[in-house]
Amino acid sequence: MSRFETRPAPSVLLVGDARMAFPVARALDKAGAQVFAGVSVSSNYLEWSRHLAGSFRHPPLEPGTDEALPVILDWLDQRGGVTAIQPVSEAGSRLMSRHRSAFQARGRLIMPEAVTVAACMDKTGLFRLCERLGVALAPFRRVTGLAEARAAARALGFPVIVKPSVVDAELFGRKALIVPDEPRLAALMPAWPEIHPELIVQRYVTGPRHSVIFTADRGRLLGAVEIRAARTHEHDGTGYTTYGVTVAPTPRVREGVERLVRALDYSSTGCAQFVVDPRSGDLTFMEINPRVSLARIAEHAGLPHSVWGLELALGRRIAGWTDPWSARTDVRYVWTKGDLNLMMKRFADGAVGPVEAARKLARIGLDAATCVHAIFDPLDPAPAIGVYANRWIKRYRDHAEYDPAWARTRFPEAFEAAAPLRDAA
Structure with missing residues (x-):
């Protein structure tokens, strides 16, 4: 039965090629909305999904470029607009933020207010907010040059992690650099990356990433689910989650999310990330992605945040859960292709031998047979x-x-x- 009683049914355009688009398209389609998507060569074949009412091609949404913008706007104008527009990737979120007024003129936006998005994308500013709110945060320094970065690392004490602050672009081919000592810093970062006006150097906390997928309305948490990333597509734990499991909320993570959501007056869907050391209990805030993320596992844990996001964009009041943290635990998620790509790369590099590779393949196969998948759906193959x-x-x-x-x-x-x-x- 359709969740939306309006006629015609609401229509939604998804902007971005991330895997997150698949569960969003499925949830909105099953709720009775019409779902459309712009796709590029990075789309993971989203255009083949049975949950789409239509799609069109555009140039890739590369960081900092607007090549896709006129194609997307032209499609919206030719169609006569849509009810709502939702970013489903980091690049999509940044594109819509840069041209918010153009998108707002063509539909409601399923994303937080402009001031909230700007605050989340300014990682240095967000870290300062964490300090004021008492949210768990490892010591950090903002740096704008190579000498400054090396001095910051020495002052903080190795190991450190170096990551972008304001620009959505890789850092020497990685999302972040984990640096154990000064010689390794010189090897990993021989020069300053010109695309980045500033970077963050932070004391490195060992442990898995904990992502909190949430929906909020004007600073009030409606529902949240905490996901521990047991594996990622990079061997050092950075990168995208390839295996994750929903867990009971970590007290200091829960406290941090609630404080940040309230302080930001957050409305819409989002993803807050922390690193938690399971041995020492040490933890640190990482970032908030002001968009949908890890939607497949969140939806299976009972959080209807794709539908809630659309309803909030339409101006509807959502009651939310009595206990916002009552999502199902021990729901497991896998991105099999990411696991396979990493295993094959490590094997080709000689970092993994034949016996260990066979053992990893068996583990990947077992997980593929028993977990919720990032893309694969037997009803939408x-x-x-x-x-x-x-x-x-x-x-x-x-x-x-x-x-x-x-x-x-x-x-x-x-x-x-x-x-x-x-x-x-």
């Missing part, structure tokens, strides 16, 4: 087929006359096998 068959079909998706329906003729057995499941749904 086409995108996962595209991802794993990409090396053979990429030439088609890059072709000017590429037709997504081609997959149904190229892989008829997979679609036939999934037909009973789709019909039952």
Whole structure:
């Protein structure tokens, strides 16, 4: 049954190619909304999802570029607009923030207010806010040059982590640099990365990343779920989560999220991240992503934040949960392709031998059979087929006359096998 009683049904455009788009599209479609998406060569074959009412192609949403903007706006204008527009990636969020007025003129925005987004994207400023609020935070320094970075690392004491502050771009090919000592700092960061006007050097806290997926309304927490990342797509624990599990809220994490949400007067969906050392109990705040994140596992844990995000954008009041932290625990999530890519890279580099590689493959296979998946859905198998068959079909998706329906003729057995499941749904 549709959750939305209005006619016509609300329509939503998803902006961004991240894996987070899949569960958002599914949840909104099942709630009765029409879901559309702009896609590029980085889309993970989102355009093949049965939960989309339509899609169009645009240039990649690379950090700091606006090449996709006129294509997206033209699609909105040609269609006559949509009810709401939602970023589902970091690049999508930044694009919409840079051109907020243009998007607002064409639909409601499923994202926090402009001042909240700006505060979350300014990591130095957010760290200062954590200090004022008493949110757990490892000592840090803001630096704007190489000599300053090296001096900050020495002052804080190794190991440290070096990460971007205001620009959404990689740092020497990584999201962040974990630096054990001064010689390693010189090797990892031989020069100042010109794309970054400033960086953050922070004392490194050992432990897994804990992500809190939440929805809030004007500073009031509606619902939240804490997810511990047991594995990521980088061997040092940085990068994107490839295996995670929902856990009971860590007291100081819970306290920190509630203080930040209240102080920011946060409305919409978001993701707050901490690092928690399971042995010492030491922890530190990392960041808040002012957008949907890890939606697949959050939805399976009972948090309907994709639908809540749309309802908040439409101006509706959401009662939320009596206990905002009552999501289901021990729900497990896996991004199998990320696990496989890391294992193969480590094996090729000689860091993992044949015996250990076989053991890791067995673990990856078991997790793939028993966990919630980032992309794969037996009721919507086409995108996962595209991802794993990409090396053979990429030439088609890059072709000017590429037709997504081609997959149904190229892989008829997979679609036939999934037909009973789709019909039952």
